[in-house]
Amino acid sequence: METKILELQNVTKVFPGVKALDNVQFDLRQGEIHCLMGENGAGKSTFIKVITGVHAPDEGEMLLGGEPVLFRTPREAYKAGIAAIYQHVTAYPDLTVAENIFMGHERVTPWTRRIDWARMHREAQDLLDSLDANFSSRERMGNLSVARQQIVEIAKALSAQARVLVMDEPTAALTRYESEELYRITEDLRNSGVSIIFISHRMEDIWRLADRVTVFRDGRYIDTWEAREITQHDLVVAMVGREISHLFPKRKVKTGDEILRVEKLGRRGFFQDISFSLKQGEILALTGLVGAGRTEVCEALYGVCSWDSGRVFLEGAPYRPGSPRQALEAGIGALPEDRQLEGLILQWEIGKNISLASLGEVSRRGWIQIARERDYAGGLAKKLSVKAPSIFTRVAALSGGNQQKVVVAKILSRDLKVIILDEPTKGVDVGAKAAIYEIIGDLAEQGYGIILVSSEMPEVLGLSDRIVVMKRGRVTAHMETAGATQEEILRAAMVSDQKEMAHGEA
Amino acid sequence: MVAEEEKRERKKRSVPPPGDGTLLSTTMPWSWKDFFLQWEWMLVAVLSLVIVVNSLISPFFLNWHTFIRTPASFLDKAFIVFPMMFVIILGKIDISVGSTVALSAVIMAVSYNAGLPMGLAILLCLGVGAAAGAINGFLLVAFRELSFVIVTLSTMIIYRGIAYIILGNRASGGFPEGFSLLAWGSLGGVPIILIAFVIAAVSFGLVLHKTVFGRALFAMGHNARACRHSGINTDLILWTVFTLNGLMAAVTAIFLTSRMGSTRPNVAMGYELEVIAMVALGGVSTSGGVGRIGGPVLAIFIVGFLGYGMGLANLQAPIVLVVIGTLLIVSVLAHKIRFQGFKLFRARSTAATAGEKNQEV
Numbered sequence: 037m038e039t040k041i042l043e044l045q046n047v048t049k050v051f052p053g054v055k056a057l058d059n060v061q062f063d064l065r066q067g068e069i070h071c072l073m074g075e076n077g078a079g080k081s082t083f084i085k086v087i088t089g090v091h092a093p094d095e096g097e098m099l100l101g102g103e104p105v106l107f108r109t110p111r112e113a114y115k116a117g118i119a120a121i122y123q124h125v126t127a128y129p130d131l132t133v134a135e136n137i138f139m140g141h142e143r144v145t146p147w148t149r150r151i152d153w154a155r156m157h158r159e160a161q162d163l164l165d166s167l168d169a170n171f172s173s174r175e176r177m178g179n180l181s182v183a184r185q186q187i188v189e190i191a192k193a194l195s196a197q198a199r200v201l202v203m204d205e206p207t208a209a210l211t212r213y214e215s216e217e218l219y220r221i222t223e224d225l226r227n228s229g230v231s232i233i234f235i236s237h238r239m240e241d242i243w244r245l246a247d248r249v250t251v252f253r254d255g256r257y258i259d260t261w262e263a264r265e266i267t268q269h270d271l272v273v274a275m276v277g278r279e280i281s282h283l284f285p286k287r288k289v290k291t292g293d294e295i296l297r298v299e300k301l302g303r304r305g306f307f308q309d310i311s312f313s314l315k316q317g318e319i320l321a322l323t324g325l326v327g328a329g330r331t332e333v334c335e336a337l338y339g340v341c342s343w344d345s346g347r348v349f350l351e352g353a354p355y356r357p358g359s360p361r362q363a364l365e366a367g368i369g370a371l372p373e374d375r376q377l378e379g380l381i382l383q384w385e386i387g388k389n390i391s392l393a394s395l396g397e398v399s400r401r402g403w404i405q406i407a408r409e410r411d412y413a414g415g416l417a418k419k420l421s422v423k424a425p426s427i428f429t430r431v432a433a434l435s436g437g438n439q440q441k442v443v444v445a446k447i448l449s450r451d452l453k454v455i456i457l458d459e460p461t462k463g464v465d466v467g468a469k470a471a472i473y474e475i476i477g478d479l480a481e482q483g484y485g486i487i488l489v490s491s492e493m494p495e496v497l498g499l500s501d502r503i504v505v506m507k508r509g510r511v512t513a514h515m516e517t518a519g520a521t522q523e524e525i526l527r528a529a530m531v532s533d534q535k536e537m538a539h540g541e542a
Numbered sequence: 543m544v545a546e547e548e549k550r551e552r553k554k555r556s557v558p559p560p561g562d563g564t565l566l567s568t569t570m571p572w573s574w575k576d577f578f579l580q581w582e583w584m585l586v587a588v589l590s591l592v593i594v595v596n597s598l599i600s601p602f603f604l605n606w607h608t609f610i611r612t613p614a615s616f617l618d619k620a621f622i623v624f625p626m627m628f629v630i631i632l633g634k635i636d637i638s639v640g641s642t643v644a645l646s647a648v649i650m651a652v653s654y655n656a657g658l659p660m661g662l663a664i665l666l667c668l669g670v671g672a673a674a675g676a677i678n679g680f681l682l683v684a685f686r687e688l689s690f691v692i693v694t695l696s697t698m699i700i701y702r703g704i705a706y707i708i709l710g711n712r713a714s715g716g717f718p719e720g721f722s723l724l725a726w727g728s729l730g731g732v733p734i735i736l737i738a739f740v741i742a743a744v745s746f747g748l749v750l751h752k753t754v755f756g757r758a759l760f761a762m763g764h765n766a767r768a769c770r771h772s773g774i775n776t777d778l779i780l781w782t783v784f785t786l787n788g789l790m791a792a793v794t795a796i797f798l799t800s801r802m803g804s805t806r807p808n809v810a811m812g813y814e815l816e817v818i819a820m821v822a823l824g825g826v827s828t829s830g831g832v833g834r835i836g837g838p839v840l841a842i843f844i845v846g847f848l849g850y851g852m853g854l855a856n857l858q859a860p861i862v863l864v865v866i867g868t869l870l871i872v873s874v875l876a877h878k879i880r881f882q883g884f885k886l887f888r889a890r891s892t893a894a895t896a897g898e899k900n901q902e903v
Binding site: 338340359360361363364365370372377378379380381382383384387388392393395396399402403404410411413414417418422424425426427428446450 | 566567568569570571752753754755757758761764765767768769770771772773774775831
């Protein structure tokens with residue numbers, strides 16, 4: 037029996053309103069590559085943060101080499117030999133590779149404690165050579181490609197004698213060739229005895245690398261398999277798993293005329309060749325993995341950023357907003373992906389937040405009519421059943437779900453035709469989710485055309501009329517929701533094999 | 543015990559107890575405690591103290607005639623305080639206003655001496671000020687990557703430089719008789735400059751607290767991105783505010799020149815900092831989004847009367863600066879402690895409860 041280098045038992049982590057990890061277990065053997073999979077929001081990130089000492093678990097135990105450990109800071113975890121490489125490299129772009137590798141544990145001369153540059157560069161170069169990297173330790177970090185920066189991060193972890201290496205979606209930003217390079221390095225590391233937790237959405241990563249696979253779902257541990265013993269189908273089912281619950285009262289809304297038509301929309305480096313149309317009362321789900329370009333398409337439609345090819349028609353007329361203000365005037369409103377950053381003024385009370393998008397409605401010749409504003413905001417807040425003692429309650433004090441309702445109330449105050457909802461239930465607890473689904477259904481009934489961006493399969497299947505799946509900036513599938521399955525969608529969102537994709541579309 | 547814990551938990555997160563939507567009240571909450579916790583009371587106390595000390599130094603200070611004439615000597619820069627307050631509520635700063643004052647004053651003097659009628663020279667002065675501000679605004683809107691400090695620092699140097707190019711290191715004056723009345727004259731016993739000041743204070747106050755424009759200013763100071771997403775024309779507002787700042791700098795230039803009788807390129811040196819100090823002393827947060835018109839108004843009088851009183855006591859100008867600087871830092875600290883002390887205390891008590899919990903496990 038192999039030795040378990042890292043073991044987590046019954047770990048639970050609760051954030052206000054959300055149980056991010058619920059009684060999770062995990063073990064890592066000496067010298068294996070263990071893939072961790074799950075949908076967005078399955079708890080993978082929280083899990084890494086627990087391992088690397090960013091978050092302390094609320095319950096449960098962590099054993100490193102058989103000894104119980106509790107890391108209070110990332111530094112403690114690092115010293116114990118647990119290093120992490122994140123999707124977005126967190127380096128110092130203006131420093132050299134060697135300086136990046138030895139950041140925090142620089143090599144110094146014995147007595148004078150001056151930095152020993154010669155030794156640092158020699159050791160850095162040795163590390164790079166051991167990884168077969170053909171670039172110099174004197175290179176400026178910012179000049180390197182993402183793939184090479186990741187190699188530097190790996191070298192950094194090795195320099196700290198890491199026993200456990202956590203790699204968070206390292207291949208997400210890499211080309212196929214660069215991925216191959218990374219696979220080779222990762223395998224070499226395993227063969228030299230390092231234990232690796234590899235987090236990825238990409239099926240090819242799993243088949244190419246994994247010794248074992250563990251799936252999380254909704255913050256819960258589902259199961260662990262030997263990679264040889266599981267099929268792609270079983271894995272997808274395990275990740276999606278649940279039945280579509282009664283959360284979604286499927287309503288039959290009669291769709292009306294086409295209101296929005298997007299033709300071959302493209303923005304270099306973000307998305308290409310995006311086409312779809314939207315009818316009155318229709319809910320169109322735009323799905324795919326995080327980073328597939330969904331948010332960027334929405335931002336283009338809402339005037340936050342521009343597009344450089346293709347056309348959009350709103351009720352038959354060409355539409356090209358220069359700013360969200362123009363989009364709102366034309367009749368397109370959006371619920372931003374990050375409600376705290378883009379949707380709300382947290383320091384303000386509910387009422388003032390709601391009226392912010394429609395100050396024209398509550399004012400006369402530029403003068404705000406206080407009484408009218410209160411009635412107006414109060415009415416909208418009641419309509420969306422925001423739960424708070426008063427419209428003078430600060431939104432910072434509200435739960436995620438109630439904050440989201442305030443943002444919806446805000447955009448509803450405008451005269452809209454199309455509403456874009458970008459991850460409307462992100463960070464929202466189950467009860468509030470149901471309320472938001474209810475609202476989305478109501479909006480469709482009232483004749484709004486709705487674009488729903490979501491990564492949650494049940495949400496996509498339970499709410500939408502049609503589904504557009506995106507992967508790496510392109511539409512990979514376009515289907516009617518009736519008859520679509522979760523497996524089909526996930527395959528279109530994740531699988532890169534062209535044949536299999538064609539199969540998914542069929 | 544359990545109920546106790548639940549209550550504490552609820553209090554900590556300040557999430558209202560679950561219930562139906564009928565909770566939503568639309569009546570404004572009011573408490574005497576909050577009313578008296580307002581920063582303006584502190585400023586009123588400081589101002590009263592300054593006035594009492596002044597009247598101890600000079601028996602003539604509290605004479606109605608002196609009391610109402612005194613402000614004429616320091617109100618000229620007060621006109622920039624209001625638009626600067628707008629700039630700071632946006633979370634920005636404009637350090638070019640002192641130079642704008644010099645440039646617009648110099649152009650007014652030179653154009654008058656070149657034969658332009660005084661009325662037109664004054665209009666030109668206002669136009670130059672507004673244009674100077676508009677250039678700042680344009681640079682900020684067109685080049686988002688430029689920081690407002692760098693932009694206004696550059697134009698501060700440029701505007702002052704242009705003033706020197708136009709006039710050299712000389713003074714220019716010889717204005718018509720009536721022009722000095724702006725600073726020295728009075729209407730029904732009240733100085734004209736005081737009347738102008740009151741009009742400006744009321745107008746800026748109304749715009750800030752009662753209009754859509756003012757509401758958008760506060761919103762942008764807190765979260766400009768959310769404002770853009772809410773369909774607010776943030777670029778236009780930014781531009782307008784900086785233009786307004788330049789325009790009011792020109793108003794200051796007119797009153798200052800009227801008081802001095804002549805102008806030169808080195809007038810209004812350091813005005814920007816004095817003005818920013820008054821705004822900060824008035825309780826306007828330099829991180830944006832917070833402030834009320836009453837604070838800077840009181841701060842103007844505190845700084846003005848303080849300087850005047852120290853003049854009465856024959857203290858030299860540098861000492862006045864030291865006192866004003868000290869007052870500023872002490873007041874800002876007091877302001878911070880009043881809010882953050884509270885929060886710190888709360889953070890500590892939650893940390894303590896979390897610690898207890900861990901021990902139980």
